[in-house]
Amino acid sequence: MGQNIIEKLWDLHSVADLGDGGHLIYIDRVFFHERTGSIALKGLEAAGRKVRNPEQVFGCMDHIVDTIPGRTDDTMVPGGSAFITTTREAAKAAGVNLFDLGDDRQGIVHIVSPEQGIALPGLTLVCPDSHTCTQGALGALAWGIGSTECEHAMATKTLAVQKPKFMRIHYTGQPGNGVTAKDMILYLIGQHTASGGVGYAIEFAGEAVRALTMEARFTLCNMGVEFGAWTCIIAPDQTTYDYVEGRPYAPVGPAWDQALAHWQTLPSDDDAEFDKEFVINCDEIVPQVTWGTSPQHETGIDGTVPNPRDEADPNRRQSIERALEYMDLEPGSQLEGLPIDSAFIGSCTNSRLSDLRSAAAILKGRKVAEGIKAICVPGSGQVKKAAEAEGLDQIFIDSGFEWREPGCSMCFFAGGENLGLEQRAVSSTNRNFENRQGPRTRTHLASPTTVAASAIKGCLTDVRKLEPASHG
Amino acid sequence: MDKFTELTAIAAPLLRINIDTDAIIPSREMKRVSKEGLGEGLFAGWRYTEPGSRNENPDFILNRKPWRRAQILLSGANFGCGSSREHAVWALAEWGIRAIVAPSFGAIFYSNCVRNGILPIVLPDDRIQALAALVEEDPEENRISIDLGECLITGPDRLTDKFDIKPPDRDMLMEGLDAIAVTMKRDDEILAYQARDRLKRSWVYL
Numbered sequence: 163m164g165q166n167i168i169e170k171l172w173d174l175h176s177v178a179d180l181g182d183g184g185h186l187i188y189i190d191r192v193f194f195h196e197r198t199g200s201i202a203l204k205g206l207e208a209a210g211r212k213v214r215n216p217e218q219v220f221g222c223m224d225h226i227v228d229t230i231p232g233r234t235d236d237t238m239v240p241g242g243s244a245f246i247t248t249t250r251e252a253a254k255a256a257g258v259n260l261f262d263l264g265d266d267r268q269g270i271v272h273i274v275s276p277e278q279g280i281a282l283p284g285l286t287l288v289c290p291d292s293h294t295c296t297q298g299a300l301g302a303l304a305w306g307i308g309s310t311e312c313e314h315a316m317a318t319k320t321l322a323v324q325k326p327k328f329m330r331i332h333y334t335g336q337p338g339n340g341v342t343a344k345d346m347i348l349y350l351i352g353q354h355t356a357s358g359g360v361g362y363a364i365e366f367a368g369e370a371v372r373a374l375t376m377e378a379r380f381t382l383c384n385m386g387v388e389f390g391a392w393t394c395i396i397a398p399d400q401t402t403y404d405y406v407e408g409r410p411y412a413p414v415g416p417a418w419d420q421a422l423a424h425w426q427t428l429p430s431d432d433d434a435e436f437d438k439e440f441v442i443n444c445d446e447i448v449p450q451v452t453w454g455t456s457p458q459h460e461t462g463i464d465g466t467v468p469n470p471r472d473e474a475d476p477n478r479r480q481s482i483e484r485a486l487e488y489m490d491l492e493p494g495s496q497l498e499g500l501p502i503d504s505a506f507i508g509s510c511t512n513s514r515l516s517d518l519r520s521a522a523a524i525l526k527g528r529k530v531a532e533g534i535k536a537i538c539v540p541g542s543g544q545v546k547k548a549a550e551a552e553g554l555d556q557i558f559i560d561s562g563f564e565w566r567e568p569g570c571s572m573c574f575f576a577g578g579e580n581l582g583l584e585q586r587a588v589s590s591t592n593r594n595f596e597n598r599q600g601p602r603t604r605t606h607l608a609s610p611t612t613v614a615a616s617a618i619k620g621c622l623t624d625v626r627k628l629e630p631a632s633h634g
Numbered sequence: 635m636d637k638f639t640e641l642t643a644i645a646a647p648l649l650r651i652n653i654d655t656d657a658i659i660p661s662r663e664m665k666r667v668s669k670e671g672l673g674e675g676l677f678a679g680w681r682y683t684e685p686g687s688r689n690e691n692p693d694f695i696l697n698r699k700p701w702r703r704a705q706i707l708l709s710g711a712n713f714g715c716g717s718s719r720e721h722a723v724w725a726l727a728e729w730g731i732r733a734i735v736a737p738s739f740g741a742i743f744y745s746n747c748v749r750n751g752i753l754p755i756v757l758p759d760d761r762i763q764a765l766a767a768l769v770e771e772d773p774e775e776n777r778i779s780i781d782l783g784e785c786l787i788t789g790p791d792r793l794t795d796k797f798d799i800k801p802p803d804r805d806m807l808m809e810g811l812d813a814i815a816v817t818m819k820r821d822d823e824i825l826a827y828q829a830r831d832r833l834k835r836s837w838v839y840l
Contacts, residue, residue, distance in 0.1 A: 177827045178820055184802055186820060188827055190838050198719060200667045211814065217840050241665040248667045285838065292718040292742055308720035308746040310813070318817045320824055324800060356652050357712035360738045390712060392741045413837040421837040456652045477651045477710055477759065484650070574717075575661040583685070593716060595656045601685030 164431025166328055167397050168363045171303040171428070175286050183325045189315045190285040191218050193271050196249040197225035198290035202312035203252035212256070213316045219258035220280055221249065224270045227263060228577030229539050229566035235263070238578025256316075269542025269568035272296040272510040276380065277544055279409025283398035283425040288315050293510045293592065294393070295386040299379035300406065301398030301428055303363075306387060326392045327361050327437040330430075332368035335445035340626040342520070343378035344512060344590070344609035346370070347385040348450040350442055352460040359391030362438065365430060366396050370444045376405035377514040384511045385592050388457040397429035449625055451497055452594045452607040454485030459594070461497065463612065463624045469493035488596055489604045490584075497622050500606075503585040504535040505617035506599075507563070507610050509573040512590035513541030517610040518549050522557040524614035527631035530562030531620030535581070537564045539571040563617070574598050588616040635751040637810040641732055642779040643705035646695045647766035653709055654716035655743060659725040662686065672721050673728030696729075700774050708766050709736040711759065714743025723750045733780055735762055735787070748803040749813060753780065755787055755797045765789050782808055 165173070178186040194202060199221055206213065213219055226245040228237045235243045246263070253260040261268040267278060272293050275281040283301035288294060290312040297304035307315065315321050333346060351358070366382055374382065379396050386394035396402075403422060406412050413421045448462040459482070461468075467486065470493065473479040486493065491500075507513065507521050518540060530536045538558045540546035546568055549555055555565045570576035573591040580600030581587045587605050590613050594605040606622060615625040662685075663675025674688070681697060683689040690697045696704065707726075713736035714722060723746040726734075733753040747754045757765075768776045768790045776790035782804060788794040805811060817824075832839055 178823050180802060182800055182802075184800060186817065186824075188824070188831065197664070201669065201720075204667060209814075239665075240662070244667055282838075284835075290718055290720075292716065306718045306742050308718055308723070308742055308749065310720060310749045311745060314814050314817065317814050318821075318824060319828065320817060322802060322813065322817065356715060357738055360712060360741070387716075390715060390738075390740070411840065417837040421835075424835065424837075456654075458652070477649075480649075481651050574656065578662075593654070593656070595654045595716060597660055597679040597685070598656050601679075 163435065164433040166330070166430040166434035166436060167301065167365055167395060167428050168303065168328055171284065171286065172325065175303070177320055180322060184322055185325060186320050187286060187323045188320055189288055191220065191280055191287040192312065192315050193275050193280070193287065193289035194221045194312060195225045195271050195291060196223050196245045198309045199312065200245050200249040200252065202290060202309045202316065203256055204248060205309065205313045206317060207252060207255065211317045213258055214319045216257040219316060220275065221253050221258060221260045222271045222274050223249065223263055223268055224569050225576050227569050228579065229569040229571045230577070231567055233263065233567055240578070242578060266543035266547060269545065270510045270513065270570055272380070272384065273514060273541035273545065276300060277409070277542055279406060279412030282406060282412060282421070283402055284428055288312070288321065292387045293384055295391065296380050296384040296510055298386070298393050298395040299376065299383040300402055301395060301425065303393065303395065305393035326363040329359065329362040329364045329438045330367055330436045331364060332439070332441045333366065333370035333444055334368050334441055335370060335443045337370060337444045337447060340449045340611060341444070341447050342609040342611065343374055343381040345447055345450040346444065347382050348452065348457065348460050348607065349447045351385065351389050351457045352450065354389065356388060356456050356458040357390040359386065359389040362391055364391045364394040366394060371396060372399065375516060376401055377516040380514065381511055385457065388592055398425045449609060449612050451612065451622055453489065453491060453497055454482065455488055455594055455596050456481065456485070457592070457594060457607065459485050460607070463498055463622065465497060467491045467493055467495045467497065488602070498624050500622045501586070502534065502588050502616055502621055504581050504587045505530070505613050506537050506572045506581070506587060506589040506591065507613050508537070508539030508541070508571050509591040510541065511592045512610045513539060513545065515545050515548050517590065518545070518554050521610040521614040522554045524611055524625065524628065525561040525563070525618070526557050528561055528618045530617045534617055534620055536562055536617045537566060537572060539566040540568050542568045572599055575600070588613050588622060635810050638732065638751055638753050638782055638807040640781050641705060642777050643732065644700055644703055644773050645706035645708050645765065645769045645778045646701040646704035647708045647769055648695055649708065649710050649763070649766055651710035652712045652715055655714055655719050655722035655740070656716055658714065658722040659719065664719070664721050669724045670728065672725035676725040676729045703730070705730055705732045706778050707731055707734045708762050708769065709734060711737040713739050715740035718742045720746045723747055723752055727752055735765070737762065748806050751807065751810070753782060753807055755780070757787065757795055757797060761795060
């Protein structure tokens with residue numbers, strides 16, 4: 163019987179069978195950031211332990227630093243500068259790599275790691291951050307861990323891990339006008355709930371996944387954790403290799419040829435087995451938006467807020483009731499046209515160059531509606547530089563968006579900023595949890611193009627209906 | 635870390651699905667590079683009346699007697715989903731929670747629990763609902779008992795359920811083991827793997 167891609171990577175990295183499905187898995191790369199990595203590095207130091215192979219450990223400042231131009235180590239996060247300085251000092255003492263403030267490679271870990279060629283197909287990579295599954299899009303086995311496990315990975319080069327169950331999701335058909343990878347993943351979570359993937363490692367497959375650019379694949383995998391998955395992965399193909407080749411830490415010359423030959427053996431065999439498999443038909447997907455406080459609380463932009471009375475499951479009914487109260491929404495009301503207070507484009511989900519290009523294409527020649535706070539935060543220094551070289555920054559600024567320095571920003575209070583008490587936001591981020599973007603802030607998750615269109619109209623907007631802008 | 639063997643304690647029902655780690659400890663409550671001082675921020679968004687304040691919301695379960703002394707939480711599916719922040723587990727532990735019973739858990743949260751002396755127990759939702767109803771009736775008298783050695787959880791109705799936990803996780807909790815020290819007993823195997831791997835996949839090594 164053949165193997166699926168996850169089993170192949172699992173077996174290749176198994177140092178020891180610990181029994182009962184547990185394995186000691188070899189970890190090729192560790193990534194960290196200043197909020198959870200600082201504690202891991204400090205913990206190792208306190209225990210008198212060393213980082214094994216520090217040259218394969220990388221860190222970024224993204225969670226605590228602010229994104230305001232001219233920023234320093236000072237931040238509005240209470241006690242925040244200590245996270246930054248501790249991380250810097252501990253990283254230096256441990257001899258690990260750090261993309262610090264002022265380095266034009268600094269940015270959000272899951273943007274920077276693939277961008278620099280640190281995450282590669284076939285590698286195992288862990289990071290004390292739940293969105294590490296993003297990097298599985300390269301065909302890597304990459305998953306999020308806690309700070310204590312991060313210490314373990316750094317000290318021993320391994321982690322003791324329980325073998326997950328295997329799921330494969332086939333995206334078939336062709337996403338229509340205005341439908342992006344963000345809509346594809348929100349739709350999945352809406353259909354199968356935020357715990358639909360609990361216990362599974364998931365391979366995303368099918369013609370619609372193959373057709374996605376590498377950057378869109380990162381978006382798809384990014385929210386695997388919002389589906390409850392242990393991690394997710396996309397088999398590497400020519401799109402992957404074209405993306406990876408020439409990146410700073412990617413192999414070159416004979417090493418590239420050797421790596422490529424290995425990567426081509428990784429895709430799931432034709433007779434590979436999965437514990438669960440199903441199909442999502444992209445023809446049925448329209449631009450999506452969330453209405454509640456869990457990513458599973460979502461529907462098409464042309465949809466309405468559900469009525470809790472229609473939900474048979476008592477737990478879900480109660481969850482809808484709470485969400486509607488928090489979001490200040492009436493059952494049955496239209497989402498399209500709902501007035502917003504702010505719009506945010508950024509985060510490890512949607513802050514890559516292609517995201518900024520697609521949003522800028524909407525914003526060009528238009529103005530953000532009056533009274534709307536609109537912010538764009540590029541995912542990394544490299545994204546920012548490339549966007550500025552194309553003049554995208556000017557398009558954002560001219561339309562009324564703030565143009566910021568790279569970091570996690572408004573996704574969750576990073577830099578100590580938030581979107582304001584009971585403000586309604588449309589956001590290209592990944593979590594619409596209560597209080598996530600600010601005190602009682604009401605978050606509607608959507609794609610960057612839906613966010614841009616909504617910012618212009620001042621309300622949740624169906625990007626497909628936007629009339630042509632008057633250029634010039 | 636505190637070892638976990640047996641526990642009979644007051645249980646607090648917090649029966650919501652998808653309780654995320656942002657709710658367990660909001661970002662604004664993680665103020666120091668430390669595993670300590672987090673208990674005060676536990677469930678801050680629900681426990682206090684205003685953002686950033688310390689005025690207790692009298693309706694929130696953990697603010698009500700006798701649940702202020704609860705050591706067991708009963709909750710809904712996907713408990714601890716979301717952010718990987720281990721601060722969520724450190725906050726729960728510091729506040730006094732020793733075990734959480736839910737139909738399912740966020741994967742990273744589950745791993746963080748067993749590394750910090752908190753026992754996550756998976757039970758079917760209907761059994762959790764039944765336990766919650768009994769606990770609501772008389773929280774002081776209707777306590778829940780857990781025997782980790784036997785993997786048994788017994789309700790006030792004297793009904794006992796067997797729960798699953800992987801042996802390494804159980805050992806970690808019962809012995810209070812240092813996972814790094816356990817793994818380093820296999821250091822020869824790790825180094826041998828690495829030596830073989832360097833030859834096979836030299837392109838991986840920077």
